[in-house]
Amino acid sequence: xxxxxxxxxxxxxxxxxxxxxxxxxxxxxxxxxxxxxxxxxxxxxxxxxxxxxxxxxxxxxxxxxxxxxxxxxxxxxxxxxxxxxxxxxxxxxxxxxxxxxxxxxxxxxxxxxxxxxxxxxxxxxxxxxxxxxxxxxxxxxxxxxxxxxxxxxxxxxxxxxxxxxxxxxxxxxxxxxxxxxxxxxxxxxxxxxxxxxxxxxxxxxxxxxxxxxxxxxxxxxxxxxxxxxxxxxxxxxxxxxxxxxxxxxxxxxxxxxxxxxxxxxxxxxxxxxxxxxxxxxxxxxxxxxxxxxxxxxxxxxxxxxxxxxxxxxxxxxxxxxxxxxxxxxxxxxxxxxxxxxxxxxxxxxxxxxxxxxxxxxxxxxxxxxxxxxxxxxxxxxxxxxxxxxxxxxxxxxxxxxxxxxxxxxxxxxxxxxxxxxxxxxxxxxxxxxxxxxxxxxxxxxxxxxxxxxxxxx
Numbered sequence: 003x004x005x006x007x008x009x010x011x012x013x014x015x016x017x018x019x020x021x022x023x024x025x026x027x028x029x030x031x032x033x034x035x036x037x038x039x040x041x042x043x044x045x046x047x048x049x050x051x052x053x054x055x056x057x058x059x060x061x062x063x064x065x066x067x068x069x070x071x072x073x074x075x076x077x078x079x080x081x082x083x084x085x086x087x088x089x090x091x092x093x094x095x096x097x098x099x100x101x102x103x104x105x106x107x108x109x110x111x112x113x114x115x116x117x118x119x120x121x122x123x124x125x126x127x128x129x130x131x132x133x134x135x136x137x138x139x140x141x142x143x144x145x146x147x148x149x150x151x152x153x154x155x156x157x158x159x160x161x162x163x164x165x166x167x168x169x170x171x172x173x174x175x176x177x178x179x180x181x182x183x184x185x186x187x188x189x190x191x192x193x194x195x196x197x198x199x200x201x202x203x204x205x206x207x208x209x210x211x212x213x214x215x216x217x218x219x220x221x222x223x224x225x226x227x228x229x230x231x232x233x234x235x236x237x238x239x240x241x242x243x244x245x246x247x248x249x250x251x252x253x254x255x256x257x258x259x260x261x262x263x264x265x266x267x268x269x270x271x272x273x274x275x276x277x278x279x280x281x282x283x284x285x286x287x288x289x290x291x292x293x294x295x296x297x298x299x300x301x302x303x304x305x306x307x308x309x310x311x312x313x314x315x316x317x318x319x320x321x322x323x324x325x326x327x328x329x330x331x332x333x334x335x336x337x338x339x340x341x342x343x344x345x346x347x348x349x350x351x352x353x354x355x356x357x358x359x360x361x362x363x364x365x366x367x368x369x370x371x372x373x374x375x376x377x378x379x380x381x382x383x384x385x386x387x388x389x390x391x392x393x394x395x396x397x398x399x400x401x402x403x404x405x406x407x408x409x410x411x412x413x414x415x416x417x418x419x420x421x422x423x424x425x426x427x428x429x430x431x432x433x434x435x436x437x438x439x440x441x442x443x444x445x446x447x448x449x450x451x452x453x454x455x456x457x458x459x
Contacts, residue, residue, distance in 0.1 A: 034323035035157030038403070041328035042335040042427075049336030061333050082333050083410060086326045088234055088248040093322050094182045095252025096315045103257050106176035114380035115371060116176035119391075122370025123177070123398050124148040124184045127362030131354035140351035143412040145188045146422055147358025149404030151430070152178035153323065155397040158434050158441075165445045167390070169383035174394050177367070185404055190246045193411040197241045205236030205247060212254035221256055221310050243411065255314060260306035269303035327403055334406050337423040346424040355425030359399040360432050367395035389447070393440035399433030401426055 048057045061082075066075035076084070098107075107113040127147035135141050155174060159166050212229050220226075230251045237247035261269065273296045280292030287293045339346070346352050371391055374380040382391070409422040 034153045034327070037324055037328050038153065038331055041331040045332045045335040046337060046339075046427075049338050054336075054338065057336055079333050082330055083407070084238065084244045085234075087330060087407065088245050089318070090322050090326050090330070091186065091245040091248035092230075092252050093248075093315065093318045094186070095249035096255060096311055096318075098179055098183060098249070099253055099255070099257055100311060100315065101176060101179050105179075106172055107179065111380070113176070113180075114374055115382070116173055117180050118374035118380060119173075119177045119367045119371045119395070119398075120180035120184060122366035122368075122373075123150065123181060123363050123395070124188075124366070126366030126369070127358030130357040130362040133354065133357065134350040135354045138350055140349075140354065140413075140418050140421070143351055143354065143409065143418065143422055145185075145192060145408045145412060146405050146426070147355050147362060147401060147429070148181075148188065149185050149401045149408060150178045150181045150363070150398045151400050151402040151404055152182070153327065154400040154402055154430065154434065155437075158397055158400070158438050159394075161438065162441060162445060166441070167383075167385045169386050170390055170394055173383060173386065173391070174397060177398065181398070182404075185408070186246060186249050189243050189408070189411060193408070194243060195241045198239060201236050201240035202242060205233050205240060205242075208233045208236060209250055209254060212251060216254050216256050221260070221305075223310065223314060226251070226255060245407075252311075255311045257309050257311040259309050261303070263307070266303055266307035269306075270300055273297070273300040273303065330403065331406070334410065335423065335427075337420045337427070339424075346421055347428070349418075349421040351418050351421040352425035352428075355401075355405070355422055356429045356432075359401050359405070359426070359429035360436075363399035363433065364392065364395040367398050368392045371395075387444070389444045390441070393437055393444050396433050396437030396440055399437070400430045402430045405430075 045057075048054070051057075061079035062077045064075050065078050065081055066073055068074075101107040106116060128144045131144045131147050132141070135143065152175065155178060156171070159171055159174065208229055212226060212233070215225055215229070230247075233247045233251055234244050238244045276299070277293050277296035280290060280296060287297070347356075368388075368391060371380075372388070375382060382388070405426045406423065409419055409426065413419050413422065
């Protein structure tokens, strides 16, 4: 009997044949980064074209939601940054919870190296940013170079193909997750205005209801969506940035399965046996009630074998990567360059961002990783060298999405946003190209070293 390594694929429908090239593209690891780059280029070109006025007017257009006497009205830009980005941070929260439960952050030993690297990648860039900005008007932007754009960073790794050691991808992913935790804490503590404690208490109370729903075994997404909207509204009213609500809500999503693998196999085999026994030659499932019951049983078992966190994360990933993040870039990346690039780079804010991302990130990540290993707190993953860690540390300097987001919080009046954007763009490009070149050199050495050793032997 032939061995089947996987499920037999169904023949494609006509619409699937038409859309298959697009589906293949969106499955690429680098696809999200490509769409993000395209959105950024469109935003920059649009903001510096004769239609620049229309660009800025579009995002400042008021959009109201009215329900009886209750009305909420904000600009489209505000809805994106405080509404849709809360969904992005909700996904970040799901990733944090997954990594903390079963991933690279599930044990202190495994988490030590990426955690130390992330701390270094936040502290050193912030300190370098202060060098040209301490006491100046741009001092509040110290959080801008602390962030890492995981989509871009992993996209650059993906360009290197399967030659990149899996341990290196895991290290970068875990580093970026801890980096996201740091970014959320910075936003919550340092970029929050005057707090309405009553609204915050109400939001935390509803979060408690979400946690209770988890404990009571509520696994459907609808209750969490409804309660999540209430939490988001309370945080919006409290003064704490609404994106923090997204991360906290993610912590209440169930991450356990109802049945284990053996129980699933038992339920599935029973349902399939019932389906086979109820079958009639030439019959249709539409008219066969026992077969319908068997299929429902199989569907129930499949759902019980998956954690709601896993399903929601999977469903949201494409929405965020190909919808929310590109839209955020389109609305926020439109920097006006009429003042001249040279003048922008001479500004302390631009210089501080470049110093933080291009020098601070590689230095902080590599140095703190070395200190953690030297102190015996962590160890290098198998097959990963210090040269590889240093190369990946450059990819940590791709701040982009998170840096743009923090820039908007650091300079809410928009006065120094353009200068910070120029620094973010320039530094992210330099860090990405530098990391790619260094990593390519490391991978070439990795390939040639065994050959050399064999020749010497």
